[in-house]
Amino acid sequence: MELNSIQPAAGAKHAKRRVGRGIGSGLGKTAGRGHKGQKSRSGGFHKVGFEGGQMPLQRRLPKRGFKSLAASFKAEVRLSDLEKLPVTEIDILALKQGGLVSVLARDVRIILSGEVSKKFVVKGLTATKGARAAIEAAGGSVA
Template sequence: MQLNTIKPAEGAKKARRRVGRGIGSGLGKTAGRGHKGQKSRAGGYHKVGFEGGQMPLQRRLPKRGFKSASLKFNGEVTLADLQALGKEDVDLVTLKEAGLVGQLVRVVKVVKTGELSLKVALKGVGATAGAKAAIEAAGGTLA
């Protein structure tokens, strides 16, 4: 095989569509643009989402919801997570190393989900009222 003898597979190369080249091409006269109207004319086009002056869909729909950009800096840990972690001293760095919270997280709160029997000392980590009671009942502390 020589480089000058290589050819594409049969049917792989298709001739480009030549519009406006006579009736026999199937795309003569109006060249597939239909009759009249803005889209049939040269240079006659509009921005994406334009509906001919009708109120566009994105403006017809009601404004709803909001997602705070600061959510990615907040984390949540359960009592069950602390039990599974099995460490006595827990702080933000410990939770990040264990993969319980993301690397961007700055503020962590413990929520009362699951059981805790370990004595855990939390440093720089918040807790809900129920979680705080459960931690102190297990002999732990919050700082």
């Protein structure tokens, strides 16, 4: 195959419909726009969701819910996940390199879920009361 022999698939390309070119074309006179009204005029358009002046659906329905912009910067890590890390000194960088938290994460919280048997030194992270107790019980520390 050569670059100059590449062609689009059969039926992929078709001629643009020429409107307003006489009765015989089937799209003469109003050119497929119907009679009168905003959409028949040149430059006649309305924004998405416009209902002719009636209160649009997206404004009639009540507002609901909330999406936190800070959510993408927060992360949680289980104790059982920390157990799998090959390092003993754990900080945010170690968690990012281990793939346990997103690269965007800024605030990481360690939660009590699973067992911990290794000794860890946790720096710069917050931990729940239960997680802190479990880490300290295994001989580690949370700074």
